[in-house]
Amino acid sequence: MTTESFERWRRDYDAARLRRPDFSTMSGIPLEPVYGPPDGEFPGVYPYTRGIHASMYRTRLWTMRMFAGFGTALDTNRRFRDIIAAGGTGLSTAFDMPTLLGLDSDDPMALGEVGRCGVAIDTLSDVRDLFDGIDLGSITTSMTINAPAAIMLALFVANAESTGVPRARLGGTLQNDILKEYQAQKEFVFPPRPSMRLVRDTITFTAAEMPKWNAVSVSGYHIREAGSSAVEELAFTLANGFAYLELGRDAGLPVDAVAPRLSFFFNAHIDFFEEIAKYRAARRIWARWLRDHYGANDERSWQLRFHTQTAGVSLTAQQPENNIARTAIEALAGVLGGTQSLHTNSMDEALALPTEKAARIALRTQQVIAHETNVAHVADPLGGSYYVEELTDEVERQAEEIFAQILDMGSGSMLEGCIAGVESNWFQRRIAESSYILERSFNRGERIVIGANGFTEGNDDADLDLLTITNDDERRQVERLGRVRASRDDDHVRHALDRLATQAADPEANLMPALIDAARAEVSVGEMMRTLAGVFGRYTEVPVL
Amino acid sequence: MSVRVLVAKVGLDGHDRGVKVVARILRDAGMEVVYTGLFQTPETVATAAIQEDVDVVGLSMLSGAHLTLAPLVVSALRERGSTIPVVVGGIVPPSDVAALRDAGVADVFGPGASAESIVASVAALAAETSR
Numbered sequence: 111m112t113t114e115s116f117e118r119w120r121r122d123y124d125a126a127r128l129r130r131p132d133f134s135t136m137s138g139i140p141l142e143p144v145y146g147p148p149d150g151e152f153p154g155v156y157p158y159t160r161g162i163h164a165s166m167y168r169t170r171l172w173t174m175r176m177f178a179g180f181g182t183a184l185d186t187n188r189r190f191r192d193i194i195a196a197g198g199t200g201l202s203t204a205f206d207m208p209t210l211l212g213l214d215s216d217d218p219m220a221l222g223e224v225g226r227c228g229v230a231i232d233t234l235s236d237v238r239d240l241f242d243g244i245d246l247g248s249i250t251t252s253m254t255i256n257a258p259a260a261i262m263l264a265l266f267v268a269n270a271e272s273t274g275v276p277r278a279r280l281g282g283t284l285q286n287d288i289l290k291e292y293q294a295q296k297e298f299v300f301p302p303r304p305s306m307r308l309v310r311d312t313i314t315f316t317a318a319e320m321p322k323w324n325a326v327s328v329s330g331y332h333i334r335e336a337g338s339s340a341v342e343e344l345a346f347t348l349a350n351g352f353a354y355l356e357l358g359r360d361a362g363l364p365v366d367a368v369a370p371r372l373s374f375f376f377n378a379h380i381d382f383f384e385e386i387a388k389y390r391a392a393r394r395i396w397a398r399w400l401r402d403h404y405g406a407n408d409e410r411s412w413q414l415r416f417h418t419q420t421a422g423v424s425l426t427a428q429q430p431e432n433n434i435a436r437t438a439i440e441a442l443a444g445v446l447g448g449t450q451s452l453h454t455n456s457m458d459e460a461l462a463l464p465t466e467k468a469a470r471i472a473l474r475t476q477q478v479i480a481h482e483t484n485v486a487h488v489a490d491p492l493g494g495s496y497y498v499e500e501l502t503d504e505v506e507r508q509a510e511e512i513f514a515q516i517l518d519m520g521s522g523s524m525l526e527g528c529i530a531g532v533e534s535n536w537f538q539r540r541i542a543e544s545s546y547i548l549e550r551s552f553n554r555g556e557r558i559v560i561g562a563n564g565f566t567e568g569n570d571d572a573d574l575d576l577l578t579i580t581n582d583d584e585r586r587q588v589e590r591l592g593r594v595r596a597s598r599d600d601d602h603v604r605h606a607l608d609r610l611a612t613q614a615a616d617p618e619a620n621l622m623p624a625l626i627d628a629a630r631a632e633v634s635v636g637e638m639m640r641t642l643a644g645v646f647g648r649y650t651e652v653p654v655l
Numbered sequence: 656m657s658v659r660v661l662v663a664k665v666g667l668d669g670h671d672r673g674v675k676v677v678a679r680i681l682r683d684a685g686m687e688v689v690y691t692g693l694f695q696t697p698e699t700v701a702t703a704a705i706q707e708d709v710d711v712v713g714l715s716m717l718s719g720a721h722l723t724l725a726p727l728v729v730s731a732l733r734e735r736g737s738t739i740p741v742v743v744g745g746i747v748p749p750s751d752v753a754a755l756r757d758a759g760v761a762d763v764f765g766p767g768a769s770a771e772s773i774v775a776s777v778a779a780l781a782a783e784t785s786r
Contacts, residue, residue, distance in 0.1 A: 296669030
């Protein structure tokens with residue numbers, strides 16, 4: 111017996127280009143592209159539980175997208191080139207704390223933080239250095255930034271166009287997920303509503319002018335790192351995704367114009383099967399809600415694409431080499447769960463930013479999975495497992511309960527529910543509670559973490575060599591910013607900032623053109639953010655314990 | 656009287672999972688805990704610690720800026736005539752511990768520090784303060 115799903119899968123699979131002629135086991139047993147009964151679910155077919163592509167990794171492996179950034183733009187540019195030379199297939203930019211909070215490197219609050227957790231970016235000159243010698247028309251670039259995301263997009267577009275690459279050719283992703291900042295990562299600047307207006311502006315701008323750009327990477331990663339459970343990570347993230355859809359819809363964009371431009375970003379924690387079930391449930395929930403609740407007609411709107419990063423919080427400072435094993439297991443969960451791209455953490459990241467060697471081992475871990483294990487030969491290899499299918503259903507059921515609560519807070523609107531849940535600390539309280547429960551089980555010895563509360567022999571072995579970032583980078587960056595400020599056209603700067611302030615005060619205006627103009631005038635990130643804060647105000651969290 | 660602790664986030668570091676968990680661990684141990692919230696400066700922390708009349712100040716630092724910011728908190732307290740001890744927890748490489756201690760930090764809890772070790776250290780420092 112064959113069904114419509116099977117027929118559709120067969121047709122798409124037969125039409126797909128494959129990356130090698132033959133897929134068999136090490137011992138020569140030939141392998142089917144997917145296994146299961148003909149009346150079951152198939153990859154590339156609604157509801158996509160088994161993957162979004164018919165041929166999955168047989169056509170293309172996941173993108174090995176290593177997140178990097180430290181020091182000045184020149185330092186990070188060198189690391190980017192190393193990553194590309196080592197076989198990395200996408201770039202992902204980590205910014206330092208001042209940049210993430212929209213402060214210039216010479217701001218008094220930036221003291222001690224410049225270039226430490228990522229690269230310091232103040233002006234267009236820095237962006238030019240960051241991507242020097244890298245063809246932005248042929249590699250995709252992810253930028254992990256939220257409160258100043260619209261400004262960073264403006265700088266990126268201004269830089270690419272000054273090197274001759276038109277914005278329409280730029281492929282990449284802006285994280286731009288401000289909701290999870292209030293919920294978990296806490297790098298917010300403006301209050302929720304004006305922040306959402308900036309997200310709206312990037313969504314409508316990229317929908318009109320940047321067809322290859324993902325406007326928002328809806329991120330569960332940070333929610334999980336902040337302490338949530340797997341189900342909370344999934345449910346909060348998808349709810350935020352629904353909220354951005356509604357934001358676009360309210361701005362007059364049809365759901366099929368917004369949904370394909372959203373991508374997702376999930377954590378790969380250490381509970382192997384629960385993580386795989388989470389990814390499978392995520393795809394199924396998204397497909398169902400998009401088709402049935404939001405009325406999307408375009409299949410691409412139904413397909414949840416996601417990036418995965420292994421869990422930073424699962425790493426230990428004790429016997430850090432063990433982190434290579436943890437990361438490999440977590441990465442494998444991401445791959446068996448059908449991720450589109452993957453970042454693997456380095457063994458030394460419980461202590462510092464990674465050294466070049468540690469980062470290379472982390473990339474090699476992905477390459478071992480991709481090229482040695484043959485796990486990428488068959489789509490959704492765990493589909494049909496009684497255990498994994500049951501866990502997938504249960505994760506979905508629990509997520510639906512959370513959606514109902516959020517919808518209730520928003521009187522039927524996910525957008526309003528997410529904002530209300532932020533303002534009432536509902537998300538923050540749930541995350542803190544889950545984190546406390548997990549920590550208590552660790553402290554009671556119910557949950558064993560090797561090297562931390564069990565199997566501690568070897569904890570006193572020689573320390574790893576760690577990357578040190580001196581305050582020299584801070585000094586160099588501050589000097590550089592001073593030189594840029596001294597050499598730019600002050601009239602042009604003033605004019606650009608005046609225009610930005612005027613447009614910010616008009617809630618209907620799209621701020622992207624004014625931001626790109628300001629970027630071209632070498633206006634700094636801090637200057638643009640201060641101007642916007644003058645109109646939008648600043649957000650202060652009332653902390654909950 | 657129970658031990659009073661101010662837990663604080665200084666600078667731009669938004670990672671608040673650790674500070675919240677440690678606050679609850681200290682409360683579970685019977686201490687009174689005040690949390691400053693995010694994005695404090697050394698001056699606001701010192702002022703709050705003195706106003707709240709705490710026995711110990713705990714800084715949670717995960718952004719790598721501990722060598723710059725923790726000593727500033729210690730000196731902000733001392734400039735205000737306070738002897739309240741300051742402890743630091745977070746992503747602190749072992750090689751930075753000596754420098755923090757030289758700068759007047761009373762104790763450092765790196766990644767994986769146990770709840771008991773944090774409670775014991777804070778209790779001991781508080782006992783010294785009140786003597």
